[in-house]
Amino acid sequence: MIEERGWNLVNGERRDGPRAEVVRNPARLSAAVGTVGLADSSLVDEAVRSASRAQADWGSSSLADRQKAVLQGRAALAGASEEGQWARLLTAEQGKIDVESSMEILLGQMLIEQFVQDADAALGPDVLDDELGRRVVTRDPIGVVGAITPWNYPVVLSLIKVIPALLAGNAVVLKPAPNTPFTVSLAMETIGSALPPGVLNVVHGAADVGEALCTHPQVAKVSFTGSVPTGRRVMAAVAPGMKRITLELGGNDAAIVLDDVALDDAAIARMTDAIFMTTGQVCMAIKRLYVHRSRFDEVVGALCEAANSFVVGDGMEPDVTMGPLNNQAQYDKVRSFIFDAERRGGAVNILGARSAASDWSDGYFMRPRIVTAVDDSAPLVVEEQFGPVVPVLPFDDDEDALRRANDTEYGLCGSVWSTDTDRAFALSARLQAGQVFVNAHGLMALDLTCSAGGVKQSGLGRECGIDGLRAYTESRYVTNRRAM
Ligand code: ADP
Numbered sequence: 001m002i003e004e005r006g007w008n009l010v011n012g013e014r015r016d017g018p019r020a021e022v023v024r025n026p027a028r029l030s031a032a033v034g035t036v037g038l039a040d041s042s043l044v045d046e047a048v049r050s051a052s053r054a055q056a057d058w059g060s061s062s063l064a065d066r067q068k069a070v071l072q073g074r075a076a077l078a079g080a081s082e083e084g085q086w087a088r089l090l091t092a093e094q095g096k097i098d099v100e101s102s103m104e105i106l107l108g109q110m111l112i113e114q115f116v117q118d119a120d121a122a123l124g125p126d127v128l129d130d131e132l133g134r135r136v137v138t139r140d141p142i143g144v145v146g147a148i149t150p151w152n153y154p155v156v157l158s159l160i161k162v163i164p165a166l167l168a169g170n171a172v173v174l175k176p177a178p179n180t181p182f183t184v185s186l187a188m189e190t191i192g193s194a195l196p197p198g199v200l201n202v203v204h205g206a207a208d209v210g211e212a213l214c215t216h217p218q219v220a221k222v223s224f225t226g227s228v229p230t231g232r233r234v235m236a237a238v239a240p241g242m243k244r245i246t247l248e249l250g251g252n253d254a255a256i257v258l259d260d261v262a263l264d265d266a267a268i269a270r271m272t273d274a275i276f277m278t279t280g281q282v283c284m285a286i287k288r289l290y291v292h293r294s295r296f297d298e299v300v301g302a303l304c305e306a307a308n309s310f311v312v313g314d315g316m317e318p319d320v321t322m323g324p325l326n327n328q329a330q331y332d333k334v335r336s337f338i339f340d341a342e343r344r345g346g347a348v349n350i351l352g353a354r355s356a357a358s359d360w361s362d363g364y365f366m367r368p369r370i371v372t373a374v375d376d377s378a379p380l381v382v383e384e385q386f387g388p389v390v391p392v393l394p395f396d397d398d399e400d401a402l403r404r405a406n407d408t409e410y411g412l413c414g415s416v417w418s419t420d421t422d423r424a425f426a427l428s429a430r431l432q433a434g435q436v437f438v439n440a441h442g443l444m445a446l447d448l449t450c451s452a453g454g455v456k457q458s459g460l461g462r463e464c465g466i467d468g469l470r471a472y473t474e475s476r477y478v479t480n481r482r483a484m
Helices: 041-060 063-081 085-094 098-123 154-167 182-192 207-215 228-238 265-280 293-307 328-343 398-406 421-428 465-470
Strands: 004-006 008-010 013-015 019-025 028-038 126-130 133-141 144-148 171-175 200-202 219-225 244-248 254-257 288-292 347-350 369-372 389-395 413-417 435-438 473-479
Touching (some): 004 085, 028 085, 041 171, 041 200, 063 098, 063 154, 085 182, 098 154, 144 207, 154 171, 154 182, 171 207, 293 369, 328 389, 421 435
Parallel strands (some): 171 200, 219 244, 254 413
Antiparallel strands (some): 133 473
């Protein structure tokens, strides 16, 4: 059994918090993964002040020096996580299967490299010298960034904020989710070891610690990933300080499967992954499937067959291909959507197998489900389920599918599945979403060189790519040109 200890990181030092909280393994609730020391407002204050002090020198260092330091951090992270202990720790605290944990850690390293590569184009000054004079546009750091992240991808979703903020010359105070504090802390401590003390800090805790960070007068920007209601709270908390903000919130992604779709094994595998990866706890997962009526039975049949091969259990077991949900609240929410769908007369196909080695009563286990015969008003269709259950709904014409897909307050991702590229791109252009995939969907289809984010209630601002780096800067220009 892993007995982990979670520390806050303030000014380059491990700091215990005034309150200790036990973190449980969602696949073995009777077993503690470890304990984490939660911060209070005075430790948050200390972390922010140390960030503020460190930021002055860090922000005036050259971009090349910051890139070098971040790459050293990446190399240290690669070395420290190489043996697979970090992946096992991530599985123990989060619940995702071991290969997904390894993938998350690798994806984190790929993200760092991509950010370092994009930084020259995104952050370098633009100098114009012509007969009218000189104009220099710089992208200056904002100051101290407060980053608040969730429990589904604790490492990647923290790096996606921390790295661009650092490259842009900011100092960071990160607050991870309290139920997945360990692997991300190791990752931050490892990267932090390549940086001046105080440039990267971590404080642990729940809403109170998040609020202390949002309202601290020396925090100039908050970057948040989480649910829509909490995003609204964060936005309200930063408003009086006029702080800069990035919000990456939930989604209720629709996939539209057209009548000419090619349903080969690879396409079904991509669709299945996009629905069920990380037990469906992915912001950019397929949460609703609209399928042309002429292909409906075929799609449902193929998805049921694919989902039937899942083995649900403790993600540490080699045969298990789907881990538990991460926490009680999520487990209860997903179950309530399923019960509601049943009450409405929906056909709930319960698929996959229970791992014999896992104690089903000791974890938040749930077999995958594909639901048909529910209408568009069911909570399973309207709300974000964030679990291993998906509604499949028929449509008769593309316009109807598009209207229903867009009939939501969310707008994170979408996808169109078709053999006709022009037709798929034309429909995709009208899907209200920050990113749309053709014949694929979500995490595994991400283009790391592009900026990603939500429209409507799914968020504000973009992460990754040029926009994602510039989100941590203020642009300004100095000029002696007289154009008028
Ligand atoms: P979930 O409901 O899945 O836990 P949240 O959006 O509430 O998702 O949580 C995302 C992150 O926001 C977590 O790190 C959580 O501790 C933090 N958080 C929760 N409430 C607040 C708040 N009021 N202000 C700032 N951060 C918060």
